[in-house]
Amino acid sequence: MEQHQSLLHAIYYLLAAVIAVPVFRRWGLGAILGYLVAGVVIGPQVLGLIFETESAMHLSEFGVVMLLFVIGLELNPEQLWKSRYEVGLLGGAQILLSAVVIAAFLLMLFSLTWQQAFVIGLTLALSSTAFAVPLMEEQKIMGLPLGRKGFSMLLSQDMAVIPILLLLASMAPVASSHGERLPWWVGVLTVLGMIVAARVLFNPLLKLAAKYGSREILTAAGLLIVLGVSLLMLTVGLSMSLGAFLAGLLLAQSSYRHQLAADIEPFKGLLLGLFFIAVGMSLNLKLLFEHPLLVMALALALMTIKVGVIALILKVRKFSFREGIFLGIMLAQGGEFAFVLMASAEELNFLPAVITSYVVLVVGISMALTGPLVIGYERLIQRTTLQEKALADMELHKESLSALEQPQEHKPEVIIAGFGRFGQIIGRILTANNIPYNALDRNADHIEFLKQFGVQSYYGDPARLDLLEAAGVREAKVLVVAVDGVEESLKVVRLVKEKYPHVALIVRARDRAHVYQLVELGVENPIREIYESSLSAAMQTLLELGFTEGQSQNTIDLFREHDEQMLQKSSLVHNDLAAMIKVAEDGRRELKELFAKDTQIQ
Known part of the structure; x- marks a missing residue:
């Protein structure tokens, strides 16, 4: 019977997500809010389909672990160092100013210690990356200076989660149920040990998995590293989230980073969705019904403070208040990490349950309000005028922007998919003519060979759109398809013809039959390999x-x-x-x- 109940609960989770998320995305309110509402509906306070929320919350915490791992993977240390001033100063100023103002506001209204108020302020200063990035893309500002400033703030916030977790642990009166806290130097030594392990253990393990195993084994190796490091950090008194972030950061320069991110994405998405559903089930709706005006006032106050701080910072950076308010509304909601931080604060006996319930509820309400406010503000001002002004500002300041504000990235003119003997000859000729190119191959030996000569290379299946985009197909002029397999070659050609028809295709053909298929797909002059x-x-x-x-x-x-x-x-x-x-x-x-x-x- 218990087994049947578990299966029934799984069906409830999936059914709620499948119904709620598309509906909320269609309304422009975002997937996270859809998950939260789905959790509220199936939880004990509405339909009562699921009463035991604690077990779901424990399982769903792995979604946050996977999210932090992928964030760590995407934080290329070299690019991060190039844009350190933008991320550090702009994002850091937003976090600290917002936290101080929110903390002062809380101290005036509630009986809290300054430590509690400051941690809550830091928590609420964070925005939802999963909410804000799609909004910025939808408003077509991601490629503009305004969008870059917003992304810098979000990146800084993602990086700030770990220091906030450490600050929370240091301020907490006692450790959690995991036992007595170990000396601080144990955690430091563990982190240093992980840095060494990344070189002598992690990368060789991934290389072996890629060379002698299958794609599933490489995924399993990546999950083993994430969960192993997370467990180790938990054992020494730190958090699983810190371990996952550290594991991702250590593998950020690995040749396998994009393949790992692509393979772990489904696990991350499903578990993160379960996390938000579990949060929705645990939301204290009784507080909302008992004090609706207070909760709404707190949510609006939070959003007003964050919009004001962001608009002020951007005004200093020569943006108009109208642009600052526009970006501020998109970043005004509380973030998904508020749920993680408040759960940790309650577990560590740093904050009472009623306070964390209010914070989580306010974050949920702020998420619900973000979409409608963006739509309303967009209608209030003429969106086209705003975009034209942003484009004009970008051209006006194009020459004056510093290299740190616009870090020079490696932009390949050519992508070589498949770097065997055929692709290597093309690569050598391009190198001799100083033509930048990236290589993409599923052979681990080829990738290691390329790294020795300083060629930017990516391990993975060239027939996957996310890996082609990671290799730079968006900016490339030419894609050389030099893979061995006929089916793989055809799949790459179909994909690029559909998604990036502007990219010229030079395709290696195995035989005449392969040539016929390529010609049918619109490839001009396939190259017969022998x-x-x-x-x-x-x-x-x-x-x-x-x-x-x-x-x-x-x-x-x-x-x-x-x-x-x-x-x-x-x-x-x-x-x-x-x-x-x-x-x-x-x-x-x-x-x-x-x-x-x-x-x-x-």
């Missing part, structure tokens, strides 16, 4: 038989021209065997006649 080398061998053979160099070259040129014509004819009827046989017979006869005429002329 064709030119066979013609070169044929020319050497003719020379050895006594032909002059001119005669040999002329013979090869005649054959090449005729063969290309034949290829075009046969590609039109390659599905009709009888027609193919006729084309082949006609071709042999025509070729003999061509050579005969050429001999007579000579």
